[in-house]
Amino acid sequence: MIKVIIAGAAGRMGRRVALMVNRHPRLEFAAAFEAPGSPAIGKDAGFLSAGEENGVIIGEGLESVIDQGDVIIDFTFHKATMEFARLAAQHNRAMVIGTTGLSAEDLAELGGLAKNFPCVQAPNMSVCVNVLFKLAKKTAAILGDDYDIEIIEAHHNKKKDAPSGTALKLAEMAAEGVGRKLSEVAVCERNGIIGERRSEEIGIQTIRAADIVGEHTVYFAGQGERIELVHRAHSRDHFARGAATAAAWIVDRENGVYSMFDVLGLDDL
Numbered sequence: 001m002i003k004v005i006i007a008g009a010a011g012r013m014g015r016r017v018a019l020m021v022n023r024h025p026r027l028e029f030a031a032a033f034e035a036p037g038s039p040a041i042g043k044d045a046g047f048l049s050a051g052e053e054n055g056v057i058i059g060e061g062l063e064s065v066i067d068q069g070d071v072i073i074d075f076t077f078h079k080a081t082m083e084f085a086r087l088a089a090q091h092n093r094a095m096v097i098g099t100t101g102l103s104a105e106d107l108a109e110l111g112g113l114a115k116n117f118p119c120v121q122a123p124n125m126s127v128c129v130n131v132l133f134k135l136a137k138k139t140a141a142i143l144g145d146d147y148d149i150e151i152i153e154a155h156h157n158k159k160k161d162a163p164s165g166t167a168l169k170l171a172e173m174a175a176e177g178v179g180r181k182l183s184e185v186a187v188c189e190r191n192g193i194i195g196e197r198r199s200e201e202i203g204i205q206t207i208r209a210a211d212i213v214g215e216h217t218v219y220f221a222g223q224g225e226r227i228e229l230v231h232r233a234h235s236r237d238h239f240a241r242g243a244a245t246a247a248a249w250i251v252d253r254e255n256g257v258y259s260m261f262d263v264l265g266l267d268d269l
């Protein structure tokens with residue numbers, strides 16, 4: 001069995017990941033940890049996620065549990081994720097990184113660190129969303145420059161980063177489809193007398209409200225008609241299931257950074 005360490009085990013995602021790891025035939029939930037000072041430290045992770053004790057007591061920080069597992073599943077906060085990646089590189093532990101909000105510098109550092117460990121990093125672990133990424137690129141490529149591309153994302157009011165990592169990836173895929181560089185055409189805010197929309201813009205707008213799990217819509221709008229590509233998450237379980245699938249997949253890989261396209265075999269689409 002592949003032994004899994006869950007980072008941020010008391011979080012919204014950490015709790016669902018614990019359930020999906022338990023259900024996976026090749027994975028064993030071996031250890032869990034939380035941020036120093038978290039009230040969850042010392043509690044049973046199974047009790048937090050499923051209301052039933054499973055004997056995995058939540059530790060304080062990754063160093064306290066890193067020897068107990070083969071692969072770390074991380075849904076925490078970007079600064080913490082980078083600390084875990086540095087430790088994973090030192091101890092040659094595999095990682096699955098679902099945390100969003102990693103900067104371009106963070107991703108460049110991760111690429112260097114991953115010479116010493118294998119890692120799946122993806123802003124969305126859902127099968128349908130990864131198919132949507134491919135559809136966004138293909139649709140943009142088919143429709144070309146005459147269609148305005150706009151993205152709207154909606155999430156719960158506890159989310160810390162904006163736009164969502166998924167919205168940014170959708171924008172990147174659409175930009176690739178029409179041969180644009182996202183950093184040159186992304187527009188994440190509109191307010192005041194902003195003038196007419198430049199045709200090459202890719203707009204990304206954010207909604208934060210109550211308990212919305214996660215919704216993404218990509219508009220391709222032409223004269224008199226539009227296509228909308230939409231994904232709505234009904235719960236967090238499909239993200240967690242994707243992370244468990246990635247954990248079972250990554251342990252046998254060479255060092256390096258992989259995506260969910262690699263895990264799901266979507267790369268050639």
Ligand SMILES: NC(=O)C1=CN([C@@H]2O[C@H](COP(=O)(O)OP(=O)(O)OC[C@H]3O[C@@H](n4cnc5c(N)ncnc54)[C@H](O)[C@@H]3O)[C@@H](O)[C@H]2O)C=CC1
Nearest residue numbers: 008011012013034035075076080098099100123124125239
């Ligand atoms: N890739 C994907 O499919 C998905 C990614 N996410 C991303 O996952 C991240 C977490 O989301 P949620 O679970 O909703 O947040 P959350 O705030 O409910 O959970 C994060 C957990 O990480 C813990 N944490 C923070 N710093 C830590 C540290 N230094 N050491 C150990 N634990 C630490 C927190 O105490 C908290 O329990 C966000 O970046 C979110 O965007 C969320 C859903 C799906």
Ligand SMILES: O=C(O)C1=N[C@H](C(=O)O)C[C@H](O)C1
Nearest residue numbers: 100123124159164165166214
């Ligand atoms: O914070 C969340 O909840 C989610 N975050 C991810 C993102 O930023 O794209 C994925 C999902 O939409 C849920």
